[in-house]
Amino acid sequence: MAILPIIEAPNPFLRTLSKPLDKVTDETRALIANMFETMYAAPGIGLAAIQVGHPIRLLVIDLQEDVAENGEGEGDAPPARIKKPQVFINPEIILASEEVGVYNEGCLSVPEQYADVERPARVRVRWLDERGATHEEELGGLLATCLQHEMDHLEGILFIDHLSRMKRDMLLKKLSKLRKAA
Ligand code: GNR
Ligand code: NI
Numbered sequence: 024m025a026i027l028p029i030i031e032a033p034n035p036f037l038r039t040l041s042k043p044l045d046k047v048t049d050e051t052r053a054l055i056a057n058m059f060e061t062m063y064a065a066p067g068i069g070l071a072a073i074q075v076g077h078p079i080r081l082l083v084i085d086l087q088e089d090v091a092e093n094g095e096g097e098g099d100a101p102p103a104r105i106k107k108p109q110v111f112i113n114p115e116i117i118l119a120s121e122e123v124g125v126y127n128e129g130c131l132s133v134p135e136q137y138a139d140v141e142r143p144a145r146v147r148v149r150w151l152d153e154r155g156a157t158h159e160e161e162l163g164g165l166l167a168t169c170l171q172h173e174m175d176h177l178e179g180i181l182f183i184d185h186l187s188r189m190k191r192d193m194l195l196k197k198l199s200k201l202r203k204a205a
Contacts, residue, residue, distance in 0.1 A: 024060045026061050026064045029074050031133070037132055037179065040178060041081075062131075063085070069169045071177060084173065090102065117147040118147040119145070126165070130172070146170065
C-alpha cells in the first residue's frame with residue numbers, strides 16, 4: 024500500500040474526462056487500496072481516481088461518522104469513528120431530487136478552501152463495486168453530497184465551478200498565496 028500524491032488546482036489534468044472502467048482487475052483493487060490509504064491520511068471523506076492521476080470512473084468514499092454513543096465518562100477521548108469504506112465504479116445518477124441541500128464543501132485538490140455548494144438533496148444512483156456487482160440505491164445526506172462532488176471530478180468539474188466567478192477566483196487566489204507562503 025502507498026499514499027499517492029494528490030493533484031491540486033489549477034493543474035489542468037483535473038479537467039480530464041474520466042473513462043468508464045470495463046473490467047475490475049487486481050490492478051484496480053490495488054489502486055482502490057491505495058486510494059483509501061491516501062484518503063484516510065489526508066484526511067478526507069472521498070477521493071476520485073483522477074485526483075491521484077488515473078482518469079477512470081472510480082471513486083471511494085468513507086464518511087467515518089461519529090459513533091453515536093461514545094460511552095460515558097470517557098473524558099477527553101476523541102469521538103470514535105465507524106469506518107465504512109465504499110467503492111463506486113462507473114456510477115450513474117438515475118434521478119435527482121428537486122429539493123436541494125447546501126453543504127460547506129472542501130476538496131483535497133483545492134486544499135484549505137471551503138464554500139457553500141447547493142446540490143440535489145437526494146439522488147438515485149447505480150454503480151459497480153470492487154467485485155463487479157451492480158448496486159442501485161437512493162442516497163441522501165452527506166453521502167449524496169460527497170458522491171455528487173466525487174462524480175463531478177469524473178467530468179473534470181471542481182466544487183469551485185459551482186460558485187460565482189468572483190468567489191472562485193478569490194479561492195484560487197488564496198490557494199496560490201498559501202503555496203507561496205509555504
Ligand atoms: O474530504 C472531503 N470533504 C468533503 C466535504 C464536503 C463535500 C465534499 C467533500 S469531498 C472531500 C475530499 C475530496 O476532495 N474528494 O474529491
Ligand atoms: Ni474533491
